[in-house]
Amino acid sequence: MKLSSVLTLVLVLAGLAFTIRAFVTNTSPYVKVNQLATRGQHVHLPLKPLHDTVRFDVKTMTLTFEGEDETGRVKVVYPKGKPNNFEAATQVVVIGSYKDGVFYAEEMLVKCPSKYQGEVQAARN
């Protein structure tokens, strides 16, 4: 085999290994509450927010609430304010990690009963 072919092969394999590693470390599965203890790092967690448990600290813009799915209940801490439509939300997807009984959300997608008007998409696409 020529030197250049060997070099090419090595480069491509190294690149592939890197890409696959990026893939493995960055997948974020959708999990249920009862799975949090075992695979609770970097996950998507769909929840039904329990509105009587919602606390919002305006001074730090921290939202805490409890949410449940059919397998259990968990406390969620979200540091990025209260989304406008949160009060009406029937379902949220929190993205983040679970630690010591609390789910620390970095992102939150809020689903409302009404269909959201997504003109941004129409224009951006």
Added chain:
Amino acid sequence: MLAGYVVVWIGALFAFGSVVLYLLSGKRAHLMRWARGAYVGAVLATLGAEALLIYALLAGRYDLQYVFSFSERSLSPLMKVSCAWAGQEGSFLLWAVWTAIYGLVLLRTAGGYERWVMSLYGGVMLGLLAILAFQSPFAPLPKPEPAPEVWPPRDGFGLNPVLENPWMQVHPPVIFAGFAALTVPFVYALAALWRNEYYEYAVRVRPWAIYAATMLGFGLALGGYWAYETLGWGGFWAWDPVENSSYFPWLVMAAAFHGLMLQINRGRMVRWNPLLLATPFVLFLYGTFLTRSGALAEVSVHSFVNMETNALKILLGMLIGSGVLTLGLWAWRYRQMPLPAPNLTKGFSREAALLWGIALLTISALISLVGTSWPLITRAFGKQMEALKPEFYNQAHIPWIVITAVVLAAAPMLAWRGMSLDAILERLTKSWLAAVATGFALFFLGFREPLTLLICTLVAFTAYANVGAIWRRFRASRITLGGFITHVGLALAVLGLILSYAYERKERIVLVQGQDAFAMGYKWRYLGMTGNEKFPGDPLADKFNRVRIELASHDEKFIIEPRFYQDRRREEPTNVVWPSILRWWDHDLYVSFFATPQIDVSPLTLTLREKARGTVEGYTIEFLGFETVGGMGAQGFRAIAKARVSHPKWKKPVEVAPFQMVTESGIVPIPVPLPDGAQLLIGQMDVSRRQVQFQLVMVPGKPETVPRWVIPLEVYYKPFTILVWLGPPLTLIGGLLAVLRRGRDVKYGVARATFTEFPEPKPVVVKPRGRKAPRLKEPTTTPTEQAQQAER
């Protein structure tokens, strides 16, 4: 609006007619004129539909569902025109309009290919017009029951304010110009497979492929600018499915026209090019389907609107039809295609660089394609659904961008026939030295993360090497500079994106009215909101509300005014954020909001020891002394904290004595009123340490006691964003220059040479399977190559 429906249907009929007539014109040549006429008819109808929609928007026809949903009276005429692509129906129409216009150019330039490409092209037009017929922008607004007094409504529901800005006038038209242009390479590739002719088509399709990639790339860049300038995400690119679905067609189209270069100059890639050229159109349909069908609704931070069922079926039909047709035809023809010329190069050649380029572009496209589709793939296999974090795309691209940078740096120096490593190194020395110098400069400026530094140095290397190539050729032949200019532009943009992302500093500041915050080397102070003038107490309701904030360092002082408006016309309020960006030559200070500003009604607190004094928001409280009345802890027990309170607006201080009392229901704080209507009371109390927490409660409605705004700011320090602004315009210029050059090739130069060099396409004869096609001779030097050699 009946006229709109009629025009769209007539257009669809004309498109159908043109397909049939073009197909028939093979045997009956006189039908060609009629076929052209039918196509022109379809174009006129499409343009007519767009004109009607714009007329309806300008004239305020709020009896139309589309106009009612996306426009309103208060918009400027220019903005009303932009509403023509604010909604789904309108953006399909925009796509159809560009497609129609390109068809006219294609019709005039396709030469001997006209019959083949136009019959396919007419099919695409038919599909788009059929979607518009089912999901029409001219549908009437359904009349609610019971009927309102005023009908039809006098004003529209209104444009989403997120879209109400100048970017809306440029980004969608440009990116759709790119999307629509993908159709032309698609039909050329299919026509080539259909005719089993692979040389003439390559020269004819080349300017189109470059044009499509150029427009799409520039459209993506404009989208990035829009996001940065007005959405307040703090970045240009977020790897969202919506963005990705226009990103991977762009990459594949770029790979395709590089493949054409290899084919036309070296006779290679002949078999793969048709596939590369046809795929972007199919991928774009796939992306449109992903983002319009709601398939990814659970995954994206963006939101989606589902399409009308029949229209969605047509879109799905177009996707499956074009995908099956492309793959099927290609697989069927594969063994009949001429074999590529053998690789005669030695050492490092431009040929090898191009092959690498094509491979790298394809890899990047696959990364984003698989990443975007991953939630669907995992769901299809019945597993738990998995999404990929945006970080995946950044990390996955690292090794490839390293290789790409080296290849792109070397490419302009390489000769087609290959050269020794020494010769290349000699040519690259200057650029390499400049790149290393840049690397050191970055290092000393504080950009020290090794991997990022390596990548940045290599990308700078690409930029310098290509600038060198431009410099050397500038006098000789300016028209050949397109590629190099594009590569410089890309290198600058990538460098800017990497530096501004990898070295960004981000801080969240919760800025409370009346309390200074410190971040990023500045003292931050909330000054007020302009919306208070129109909506006292509720400034967020003002469309033009600006949040005034003062930044002060020891030698500078700025006032910034990021915009925050809450659109409450819909069930869910939409936040409209327009960040404030302070620009220096080497960095931006980007101020946006991470949440909705809130009014804090919780009390002001001040914890004081006995005899101490403190100030909170103008109120100075002096804790004079502590008194207790009654038995400790028994009912009726009172703990009294005497205090002297003053405020600059009062004539004189007051002495008050708020207390806590033990009652049947527990300990109750008893407030005392202050002269301005605020109330002072005692919170926590530590008798042994003789320490009391005073609370000041603001009473709403009293003008003196303004509620305190809490402003959740997200502040980014982003270095070298200027490069992101420099790169894409260069890429556009370079791309258009290349389009011009390759367009001329079709007209005068290579076209004639290549067409005579290769045999005229034979009529399609289906050869028995498995028989190998004859190996073609390596093409002799083409005029372009002669020109290039003369330059050296």
